[in-house]
Every structure is written in structure tokens, then in C-alpha cells.
Amino acid sequence: MDRALEEIEFLARSANRIEVLNAVRDQPRTRRDLQERTGASQPTLGRILQDFADRNWVVRTADGYAATATGRLVAEGITDLRDIVETELELRGVVRWLPTETMTFDLRRLHSATITVPSQTRPSAPVQRVTELVRQADRVRVVSHAFNERTLEVVRERTVEAGGTFEGVFSASAIEPVAEDAVLRKRLRDLVAAENAEIRIADGDVPLAITVTDGVVALLVRDDNGMLQASLETDDGQVRSWAEDLHERYWTEARPLEERELAE
Known part of the structure; x- marks a missing residue:
């Protein structure tokens, strides 16, 4: 499979991954902030953040976890794709x-x-x-x-x-x-x-x-x-x-x- 498609599939398999990446896109978030926003357990958050760190999508700072430049790029792209598909589903019956x-x-x-x-x-x-x-x-x-x-x-x-x-x-x-x-x-x-x-x-x-x-x-x-x-x-x-x-x-x-x- 194309590596880009593999990464899209990696994100799409978990709503929590998308929510976490979007949450840290604009400002740093602590793990407690992320848990409150997503409802994910701390072990789940730990795995997600480690996966993102391995891809250089997030870094840990004094204020929490923040998206890197490429992390923000991926977050924006997956959000755009989600919006496009949601719109297509809405219009499918009348397009x-x-x-x-x-x-x-x-x-x-x-x-x-x-x-x-x-x-x-x-x-x-x-x-x-x-x-x-x-x-x-x-x-x-x-x-x-x-x-x-x-x-x-x-x-x-x-x-x-x-x-x-x-x-x-x-x-x-x-x-x-x-x-x-x-x-x-x-x-x-x-x-x-x-x-x-x-x-x-x-x-x-x-x-x-x-x-x-x-x-x-x-x-x-x-x-x-x-x-x-x-x-x-x-x-x-x-x-x-x-x-x-x-x-x-x-x-x-x-x-x-x-x-x-x-x-x-």
C-alpha cells in the first residue's frame, strides 16, 4: 500500500487520534486537557502521543504537547478530508x-x-x-x-x-x-x-x-x-x-x- 494511504488509514482507524492531533494543532495541551477533550483513557493517550512523536507530529514542551509544523499540516489535511466526505454524504442523494x-x-x-x-x-x-x-x-x-x-x-x-x-x-x-x-x-x-x-x-x-x-x-x-x-x-x-x-x-x-x- 502507498505510504501516504497507510498514514491516512492509521489516523482514520481512531477518532481519538484525529481529535488529539486537532487539539494540539493550535496550542499546547496537557494530557489532562486531552483526556477531558477526547474522553480517552491515559494509557490510550500515551500510545497516541508516542505514535505521533515517532512520526514527528508532536513534541513535548513545558506547556504540554504541541504539534510540529508537519503535525499541523497533517491535522489540517485530515480535517479537510473529513469535511469533504461529510459533505459528500450529505449531498449524495441529490447531487x-x-x-x-x-x-x-x-x-x-x-x-x-x-x-x-x-x-x-x-x-x-x-x-x-x-x-x-x-x-x-x-x-x-x-x-x-x-x-x-x-x-x-x-x-x-x-x-x-x-x-x-x-x-x-x-x-x-x-x-x-x-x-x-x-x-x-x-x-x-x-x-x-x-x-x-x-x-x-x-x-x-x-x-x-x-x-x-x-x-x-x-x-x-x-x-x-x-x-x-x-x-x-x-x-x-x-x-x-x-x-x-x-x-x-x-x-x-x-x-x-x-x-x-x-x-x-
């Missing part, structure tokens, strides 16, 4: 449908994302989660290929009745079914007429559905047949910047939806 070609941020930024999936009792759970975020927000920005009845009603309530702001960019195919329904057309017209709301129509397809509610980004994920598979929700700063830039780009290139286009 095939993510619009990764448009995602300019590191996928590790989705490590702590909340993923909501449909269930037998709540088949529309992802959409319900996004509408909950919209209902609680003061400012809502959307780029989407869909605009369903429930989302339209919640957005109208937040803007027309509660004074929130809304800036939505939709594909023509998302607006057309709404405009053709008499009841939905009236709600859409109320929204377009509101001073604190604006809807724009994008030329061509919109390949994703993103909602920015104050500081939170929600992404609705659909499969190749258009079936809703999940919503991903995060307040990560880099993901938010990406979503805001994407909205701005679509917003600048789209045309405003005029109230006269929704006349009876």
Missing part, C-alpha cells in the same frame, strides 16, 4: 440534480446545509419549507423556472399586505400558466402593481430555482422529469454571495412584467 455547472463556490460550503426531502405524509415538504422562509422575510429575491400557487400567495401576502419587498426573475414558462388562470392572474397583477415588488421575465430557460430570503439561500432541486426532490437551505456567506450575484445577473438581463400584460 445528480444540483445545477453544479452554475455553482462557482466550493461545495464544502454546503456542509451544514439543511436538506428537506418529500415524504409520503409531506410530499411538498421542500416547497413548504421555502414558503416558510418567504413568510418570515422582509426581503425576498427569486430566480426560478417555476412559480406555484402557494408561493405566489405567500409572496403576495408578504408584499401587498405586510410591506415586504420582492424581486423575482422567472422564465416565461413559469409565468404563462399563472397568467392564464383568472384567480392567479389577479393575485399576480396585485403583486406587479405593488410599489415594493417587481417581477421580471428572463429570455430563454432558467435552469434552477433559488430563493434568497434576507440572509438565507434556499435551492429547490428537481429531477430530469421535473419532479421535486429536495430543498437545500443555508446561511453560508459564500453561497449567499453566489446567489445574490446570480440574481443580479438575471435581473439585469430580464425585462419587467407589465401590469397591462395581465389585463382581463
Whole structure:
């Protein structure tokens, strides 16, 4: 086996090894400190520290055990690998449908994302989660290929009745079914007429559905047949910047939806 893989396996076989190495990465730690942080017994800690000393990953100082330069390098690397794998496990069920070609941020930024999936009792759970975020927000920005009845009603309530702001960019195919329904057309017209709301129509397809509610980004994920598979929700700063830039780009290139286009 490759020596590097052997060392990775050595660390991966014991969570205590990783915890100890991370603990001494930034400052010296006594054995008592390490025992309190890891819960490992003193004999176990002794073996771990000796193994690390043999590899020149730690040295003993007057203040306890400290990581060497290479020890810090290994600690950072194994932590990065762990984060990557944890993120992959989180996204494994939905990654095939993510619009990764448009995602300019590191996928590790989705490590702590909340993923909501449909269930037998709540088949529309992802959409319900996004509408909950919209209902609680003061400012809502959307780029989407869909605009369903429930989302339209919640957005109208937040803007027309509660004074929130809304800036939505939709594909023509998302607006057309709404405009053709008499009841939905009236709600859409109320929204377009509101001073604190604006809807724009994008030329061509919109390949994703993103909602920015104050500081939170929600992404609705659909499969190749258009079936809703999940919503991903995060307040990560880099993901938010990406979503805001994407909205701005679509917003600048789209045309405003005029109230006269929704006349009876």
C-alpha cells in the first residue's frame, strides 16, 4: 500500500487520534486537557502521543504537547478530508440534480446545509419549507423556472399586505400558466402593481430555482422529469454571495412584467 494511504488509514482507524492531533494543532495541551477533550483513557493517550512523536507530529514542551509544523499540516489535511466526505454524504442523494455547472463556490460550503426531502405524509415538504422562509422575510429575491400557487400567495401576502419587498426573475414558462388562470392572474397583477415588488421575465430557460430570503439561500432541486426532490437551505456567506450575484445577473438581463400584460 502507498505510504501516504497507510498514514491516512492509521489516523482514520481512531477518532481519538484525529481529535488529539486537532487539539494540539493550535496550542499546547496537557494530557489532562486531552483526556477531558477526547474522553480517552491515559494509557490510550500515551500510545497516541508516542505514535505521533515517532512520526514527528508532536513534541513535548513545558506547556504540554504541541504539534510540529508537519503535525499541523497533517491535522489540517485530515480535517479537510473529513469535511469533504461529510459533505459528500450529505449531498449524495441529490447531487445528480444540483445545477453544479452554475455553482462557482466550493461545495464544502454546503456542509451544514439543511436538506428537506418529500415524504409520503409531506410530499411538498421542500416547497413548504421555502414558503416558510418567504413568510418570515422582509426581503425576498427569486430566480426560478417555476412559480406555484402557494408561493405566489405567500409572496403576495408578504408584499401587498405586510410591506415586504420582492424581486423575482422567472422564465416565461413559469409565468404563462399563472397568467392564464383568472384567480392567479389577479393575485399576480396585485403583486406587479405593488410599489415594493417587481417581477421580471428572463429570455430563454432558467435552469434552477433559488430563493434568497434576507440572509438565507434556499435551492429547490428537481429531477430530469421535473419532479421535486429536495430543498437545500443555508446561511453560508459564500453561497449567499453566489446567489445574490446570480440574481443580479438575471435581473439585469430580464425585462419587467407589465401590469397591462395581465389585463382581463
